[in-house]
């Protein structure tokens with residue numbers, strides 16, 4: 478969405494659709510160590526108890542995650558994740574926006590193989 482379209486949105490404070498602004502790990506990142514948590518930042522407050530993060534391996538098998546519902550800023554969704562092996566991982570997220578709409582998305586990152594040192 479461009480700046481022109483953004484300008485047509487209702488004024489701040491009005492409940493609106495949630496958009497993912499950034500994530501940790503970032504989409505497409507290659508990490509030297511497994512990330513202990515996945516954190517997503519949205520453009521507005523989300524309903525954390527009704528929002529989820531899943532982390533799946535290349536076969537689509539989910540890793541155990543623990544949603545940190547009571548923690549952090551109202552526009553952030555965070556989950557701790559069990560140790561991730563080297564390889565490709567996919568994050569699938571779904572949040573309930575304050576306007577009542579469910580928004581979802583996905584992105585991937587990699588954990589690099591451990592190198593001998």
Ligand SMILES: [Cu+2]
Pocket residue numbers: 493494495574576577578
């Ligand atoms: Cu919406």
